[in-house]
Amino acid sequence: MTVEIPVEKWPGQVREITLGATADEGGTRSHTVTVGGETTLPFLHFEGEIPHPPVVGIEIASRRPDDWSPLLLETWSDVVDDPAAWAKAAEEAGADILLLTLSLEDSVDDATSAVRQVLEACDLPLIVFGPGQADKDNELIVPVAEEGAGERLVLGVCEEKNYRTIVAAALAHDHLVNSRTPMDVNLAKQLIILIHDMGLPLEQILMDPTTGALGYGIEYGYSVMERLRLAALQGDSMTQQPMLVTPGEEAWKAKEAKVGDDVPAEWGDWGERAINWETLTATSLIQSGADLVVLRHPETVQRVQKTIDALMAEAGEPELVAA
Amino acid sequence: MLVQEADQILQRALQENGPDTEVAFPNTAYYLPLVFGMTGREVQTLGDLVPVIEDAKRLLRPVPADRRWTPYLGETLDSGIATLLAEETIEAVRFIYGLEPQxxxxxxxxxxxxxxxxxxxxxxxxxxxxxxxxxxxxxxxxxxxxxxxxxxxxxxxxxxxxxxxxxxxxxxxxxxxxxxxxxxxxxxxxxxxxxxxxxxxxxxxxxxxxxxxxxxxxxxxxxxxxxxxxxxxxxxxxxxxxxxxxxxxxxxxxxxxxxxxxxxxxxxxxxxxxxxxxxxxxxxxxxxxxxxxxxxxxxxxxxxxxxxxxxxxxxxxxxxxxxxxxxxxxGVKVRVTEVPVPVAYGSAFEGERVRRADMRVEFGGKYSRAFEFLRMVDMDEAEDGKVEVIGPGFDEIEDGGAMDVGIVIEVAGREMQQDFEPVLERQVHYFVNAASGLQHIGQRDIAWIRISKAAAEKGFDLEHFGKILHARFHADFGAIVDKVQVKIYTDPAELEKWLETARDAYDFRNQRLADLTDERVDEFYSCTLCQSFAPNHVCVVSPQRLGLCGAYNWLDCKASYRINPTGPNQPIRKGNLIDAEKGYWEGPNEFVYQHSNQAIEEVTMYSIMENPMTACGCFECIAMVIPEGNGIMVVSREDPSMTPAGMTFSTLAGMAGGGLQSPGIMGHGKFYLLSPKFISADGGFKRVVWMSSFLKESMADELQEVAEREGDPDLIDKIADERDATTVEELLPVLEENEHPALTMPPIF
CATH class of the missing domain: 3.40.50.2030 (Rossmann fold)
Structure with a gap:
């Protein structure tokens, strides 16, 4: 017996957005990366188009991070002291794009030189986030935007309390921005409207609804993302931005990933557990509609890529066989 | 005239330097920017300027007659652009001759x-x-x-x-x-x-x-x-x-x-x-x-x-x-980022109490009078940031004493409306309370303010009320307020005069609110503030039905929309009327359908029985049908007791909230009880057979008015509360004894 699969005809489509610019387009990247374009929920290939697979990014930092797990620092080893070497290593580890996080300790020169070095060391499109403190973000991101003119960087983080300067910098130098709101459908939509209102085209805005790690509120993040995607497919234009989330950062904050000592023996091997934590966080979010996940561990990248490959392999007409 | 001059200058430059001479403003992109912007011409050489002057000539018009019956700007504007094109041409030529920068x-x-x-x-x-x-x-x-x-x-x-x-x-x-x-x-x-x-x-x-x-x-x-x-x-x-x-x-x-x-x-x-x-x-x-x-x-x-x-x-x-x-x-907006007062300031201090022993002075309360009054004035009548204290300060008052004060706030703004006066005036409470060492209670002419000894020692004085209000109104309401000036009256004669003016205004506003009916407006407002936790819930706020949390009435929403046009309060055009009695309109139906993730297809404004409005969870009251009593009960959030429905408020809240539409149960704001539109489709206020005593007592006067409006002055006493009945069995005899009108009304369903 075959079961007829119900097919929904969605009126909306996720916006296609391209990151990075090649030499022809005024940048120096060897290729660009395009995300979005879906006309159906994640991986329902029988229902609509999924023109671009979800993209995996690796987070690197402008200087040795002091709050990262020793497991990560060990894995990446010496390169964490050198953004250029780290960028190269991340590219080799299979990243589609890079996210460079600047530090509170960076001066303007530190920040622009880190961006310059990373751009020179690798061919991938680049996302640059400030350290996450409004004043410092603005101080660093504006010169970074100038330094990276032509590259179509993604600049972040735009938040409700602090987005105008970053958006203005993106306008001045033709970059994209990352619009981040704390796990709320309406806030996500509102910030997109506000950023777009300043004159930045929707083709230059990624939506970052934020998330929690596995066991730390991932359900909440998952369901907000799912609802955003449903709204997008239902035709709500201001929710049709591709979604970027940072499961790497979230998962590595979780105790299960961070702590190796004094935990129950049944938790098993620390390294394996931490990678599982990051992998499961990322793959769950991909299932809820993430177009771009940023990770921290190279092994996770491999595993997540594998999952994506499997999910993207079109199964053709599904056939259900009655037991 | 200038265009001719530019033409001559250009011609001479062309003769002297030739058409291929480069022209550019140093270190700038976009060629000659004004020419490029207005005409799209990419001027790079002297020769390229010739058509620019032609453009300018075409734009020049004969001077319009001095007096016209309506001012007609078109020609003036075109000539203006022609002038600008000529000016930029001249500057470009001057660069060639080294005459620029001057x-x-x-x-x-x-x-x-x-x-x-x-x-x-x-x-x-x-x-x-x-x-x-x-x-x-x-x-x-x-x-x-x-x-x-x-x-x-x-x-x-x-x-x-x-x-x-x-x-x-x-x-x-x-x-x-x-x-x-x-x-x-x-x-x-x-x-x-x-x-x-x-x-x-x-x-x-x-x-x-x-x-x-x-x-x-x-x-x-x-x-x-x-x-x-x-x-x-x-x-x-x-x-x-x-x-x-x-x-x-x-x-x-x-x-x-x-x-x-x-x-x-x-x-x-x-x-x-x-x-x-x-x-x-x-x-x-x-x-x-x-x-x-x-x-x-x-x-x-x-x-x-x-x-x-x-x-x-x-x-x-x-x-x-x-x-x-x-x-x-x-229309350049002023930004005030800091509140210039000698004490700490922030919302963390809002709930702070000033006890009598710690008090330097109080205004209002039992021993003195205090009022606050905000009014709109013309732009010319307000001087932004001006704070005047009219009358003596509180230096002469002994510690712990009281004195009369009147705070009059005058605001002006291009977007200001008289309807916003009460909305802004109510903010005084929050703004003043946020100062450390200050306590503010009440509003209008029942305001009651205390200044602590600590705050007074740090130098907090009467004028600082004005400074706080000026800063905060700009910061929070800058979209509708351009100028704020504050007068603080302690002089008895002036105070008396202003109190009278204020009371007239309060009366006027009360009347205005009473006159503001759902029929008289074209738009209701949405509130989707709570969608973060109740994703499918949409509040529809109308003049006669305030938000279920009690925090947003129709005027608040209207002001909020002005302040934050992309925010949670959006206007909803009523559109075609479908059913006046139950309160169906096309506009709210469509809006709710779209914004409830297509979960709620229709909503009535005035019925609990048919497609009632959904609720997030913030309701002040829950109304629920008691079939045996042929009416409804209303339980307030403050009431922890058992109700005739067999559930307490907190259990009921689980059923009423979450954006679910369940006929027979509904969350609402306290003041909706007073509205003539309170479940008017189902028989109105007379259907209330049971009500938390807290509501009866805290809104006694207002409810009495409702009873009289309903033509049954003893109605409130006929309504049971948790003191006479916490079960249906107990409720019915009470209703019968009281001859509650619901018993003889048509069946509620």
Whole structure:
């Protein structure tokens, strides 16, 4: 017996957005990366188009991070002291794009030189986030935007309390921005409207609804993302931005990933557990509609890529066989 | 006229240098920006300028008749653009001859465009010396542009001419600097320019001080408009030739104005006409023809404010008022970031109590009177930031004593409406409470304020009420408020007079609210503030049905929408009426369907039985049908007791909330009980058979009025509460004994 699969005809489509610019387009990247374009929920290939697979990014930092797990620092080893070497290593580890996080300790020169070095060391499109403190973000991101003119960087983080300067910098130098709101459908939509209102085209805005790690509120993040995607497919234009989330950062904050000592023996091997934590966080979010996940561990990248490959392999007409 | 002159200059330059001679403004992109923006022509050589002059000639129109029955601006505006094209042409040619940037001996720019040509830099001197700035270079454009776009810099002022005196010139520029407004200088009056005036007074000019001297003649004002065009091209994503879009961008987003100082000759007036195209209004300090109606600019086009006639003590005061007028006409918003009081300030202090023992002085309460009254006044009647204490301070009052006080807040704003007065007035409570060591209770003429000893010791005084209110109204309500001034009355006679005025206003507002019915408005408002936790819930707020949390009535929503047009309170057009009795309209139905993730298809405004409004979970009360009583019960959040429904408030809340539509149960605001539209489709207030005693007591007077309105003055006593009945079995005999009207009403379902 075959079961007829119900097919929904969605009126909306996720916006296609391209990151990075090649030499022809005024940048120096060897290729660009395009995300979005879906006309159906994640991986329902029988229902609509999924023109671009979800993209995996690796987070690197402008200087040795002091709050990262020793497991990560060990894995990446010496390169964490050198953004250029780290960028190269991340590219080799299979990243589609890079996210460079600047530090509170960076001066303007530190920040622009880190961006310059990373751009020179690798061919991938680049996302640059400030350290996450409004004043410092603005101080660093504006010169970074100038330094990276032509590259179509993604600049972040735009938040409700602090987005105008970053958006203005993106306008001045033709970059994209990352619009981040704390796990709320309406806030996500509102910030997109506000950023777009300043004159930045929707083709230059990624939506970052934020998330929690596995066991730390991932359900909440998952369901907000799912609802955003449903709204997008239902035709709500201001929710049709591709979604970027940072499961790497979230998962590595979780105790299960961070702590190796004094935990129950049944938790098993620390390294394996931490990678599982990051992998499961990322793959769950991909299932809820993430177009771009940023990770921290190279092994996770491999595993997540594998999952994506499997999910993207079109199964053709599904056939259900009655037991 | 100027177009002819430009033509001649161009012809001579063509003869002397040939059409292939390059023309460009140094260190800038976008060719000649104004020409490029308005016509799309990419001028690179002298020859390219010929068609530009042709464009300008075509735009020139005969001078319109002096008196027309309606002011017709079209021709003036076109001639303005023609003038600008000619001006830019002339400047471009002057660069070829090394006449730009203009020399001013002894002038040192504090940061300026570097000119690579040694000639331009004045005999090999370092960049920035001995000459004016000329066009703003691209690096600076981007840097300032970012600040203009992100709002740190509110706008720019193009000053043309010379001020009455050096003193006035300095004052004007300082006033602008203080507000972070970028200042461009150009032009002269009989050879004397504001640039000379500032130079003589030792005012530093240059990029670093946000004061840019363009040139000594009117023509160089073109650089200001070139800057505006380049902003639109850079930040607005416009392309050359998109004249309309570029002008519109400037009107909407670049808060600039022209301040003409001294005599306005024809060329200045023509240039001003050019500026008006950008939505930049012109304010002159001499007598010139005004163009008052709005249209191309947001507010007035040309304002004449003869300097010597400005009402102020001295010239400095006049300068200050002149600048204020400019800001007002362009609608530049003032930002106040800090609340200037000698005590800590923040919402963390809102709930703080000042006990009698710690109290320095109190206003209102048992021993004195206090009132607060906010009213709207005309723009001319308010002086922003002015705080006056009229009468004695509290120094003479003994510790722990009381005194009378009246706080009168006068606000003015282009977007202000009288309907917003009570909305803003209610904020006084939150604003005052946020100061550490202050306690505020009540509102209107039952306000009660205490100042603690600690706050008084730190120097908190009466005037600080005004400072707080000024800062906070700007910060939180800047979208509707442009000016705030505060008067604090302690003088008994004045206080008495103002209290009377205030009470008249309170009465007027009460009446207005009573008259404000759902039928009389075209729009309701949505509230989706709670969708973060109740994703499918949409509140529809109408004049006669406030939000279920009690925090948002229709006027609040209306103001909130003005303040935050992309926020959670959006207007809902009522659209076609479907059913007046139950309260169905097409507009709310569609809105709720769309914004509830298509979960709720229809909603009634006045029924609990049919498609009742959903609830998030913030309701003040829950109404639920009691079939046996042929009516409903209303339980309030404050009431922990068991109800005849067999559930307490908290259990019921689980059923009423979460955005689910369940006929027979509904969350609502307390004041909805008083509305004539309270479940009017189901029989109205007379259906209430049980009600928490808390509600009966806390709203006794209001409920009594409702009972009388319903034609049954004893109705409230007929309604049972948790003291007589916590089960249906107990309830019915009480209703029968009380002869509750619900028992004889038609069946509720």
């Amino acid at each position: 020399r001013v001996p002894g002038l040192e720019l504090a940061g300026g465009t570097a000119f690579t040509s040694p000639d331009a830099n004045g005999d090999g001197q370092a960049a920035g010396n001995g000459h004016l700035n000329g066009p703003i270079d691209d690096i600076q454009l981007r840097s300032w542009g970012i600040q203009l776009v992100d709002g740190r810099m509110p706008g720019f002022a193009a000053i043309v001419g010379a001020a009455k005196s050096n003193e006035v010139a300095v004052k004007i520029v300082r006033e602008l600097q203080q507000r972070n407004i970028l200042t461009f200088l150009a032009g002269n009056v009989n050879g004397r320019s504001i640039i000379h005036q500032l130079q003589e007074e030792g005012v530093e000019m240059g990029y670093d001080t946000y004061i840019v001297p363009f040139g000594l003649d009117t023509i160089s004002a073109i650089y200001a408009l070139g800057f505006a065009v380049r902003s639109a091209l850079t930040f607005g994503g416009m392309k050359g030739g998109q004249a309309r879009e570029i002008l519109h961008y400037n009107k909407e987003r670049v808060f600039a104005f022209v301040l003409a100082l001294g005599e306005v000759d024809d060329l200045k007036y023509a240039t001003a006409a050019g500026a008006i195209n950008f939505g930049f209004p012109v304010v002159a300090d001499t007598r010139i023809p005004q163009i008052l109606p709005t249209g191309v600019t947001t507010y007035e086009h040309v304002i004449s404010m003869p300097f010597n006639e400005i009402a102020a003590e001295d010239d400095l005061g006049r300068a200050e008022k002149l600048v204020q007028k400019c800001i007002e006409v362009r």
